[in-house]
Amino acid sequence: MKFMDLVLKRxxxxxxxxxxxxxxxIIKCIEAARYAPSACNSQPWRFIIVDDPELKDRLAKTAISGIYGVINRFLPTAPAIIVIFADKEKFIAQVGGKVMGTDYYLIDIGIACEHLVLQATELGLATCYIGYFNEKGIKKLLGIPQKYKVILLMAIGYPDSxxxxxxxxxxxxxxxKKLKDILYFNKFCSD
Ligand SMILES: Cc1cc2nc3c(=O)[nH]c(=O)nc-3n(C[C@H](O)[C@H](O)[C@H](O)COP(=O)(O)O)c2cc1C
Known part of the structure; x- marks a missing residue:
């Protein structure tokens, strides 16, 4: 598949x-994510694939519990959920990030996730990034230690017809947005 076709298919x-x-x-998708670039090659990402139906159900329900239930009510329909987390204490790129005021680890995770979802798309799977969830509940359910931060959940499965x-x-x-509204040549142009 041509790259732009894949981009438009996701x-x-x-x-x-x-x-x-x-x-x-799913493992192939994580392989694609693993090859993503990262600041100082720090590779801050960690993944838990939750595909056991009973646990996956509990995870989905925990994720959307309480105030987190205003959106993402569809989450229990996903046959698998990938939990994507990072070690908060070990960001090699933290010093440069402080100077720049940029959380590089979040960029790294974003890139890795996009590798993941594009690979999933190529395999005929569909995905949904989930950025709003009950982090505390998920960490407790899956035994993720305190020092990690859960950044995203990824719903993954075969899309409905x-x-x-x-x-x-x-x-x-x-x-x-149209290209003309986001792209400048050579210098910023206000409209
Ligand atoms: C970091 C991030 C967090 C997101 N969180 C959610 C979410 O919690 N629930 C949801 O339904 N979609 C979520 N999305 C999906 C966006 O709403 C979606 O990508 C956007 O509307 C563009 O649509 P498309 O992905 O179909 O091209 C998230 C996307 C990103 C990149």
Whole structure:
């Protein structure tokens, strides 16, 4: 698949088929994530694949519990959830990050996740980034030590048939700012 086709094929899936995902496929996605660049090659990412149906259900319910339930109610329909977390105490790139006022580890995780989702897309899977969740509850449920921060959850599975390729492409083109509104040549231009 051509790269831009893959980019346009990826979308945020909020309805999944009730079908388990092959572990090899999810592992392949993590392999793609593992090769992502990171500041000082610090590779701050860690992943837990939760695909045991009972635990996955508990995880989804925990993630959307209390005030976190205002969105992401679809999460229990995902057959698997990847928990993406980072070691808060060991950011090699922390010093440079302090000077720049940039949390490089978040950029690193973002890049790794995009590798992950593009690989998933190529495998016929669909994903949804989840950035709003009950972190405390998840850490407790999965036994993630205090020093780690859960950055994202990734819902992953086979997309429901409502998502046709044409629909997805159309929706994406409609939902994006125009190139002319985000791109400048040589110097900033206010409009
Ligand atoms: C860091 C991050 C956090 C996100 N968190 C959520 C979320 O909690 N729930 C959700 O439904 N979508 C979430 N999204 C998905 C965005 O809403 C989605 O990417 C955006 O609307 C563009 O749509 P598309 O992914 O279909 O192209 C998140 C995306 C990113 C990158």
């Amino acid at each position: 979308f945020s899936c909020r309805k999944f088929q009730n079908r388990p995902v092959e572990r090899e496929k 409502i998502y046709t390729e044409e629909n997805v492409k159309e929706m994406k083109i409609k939902n994006r």
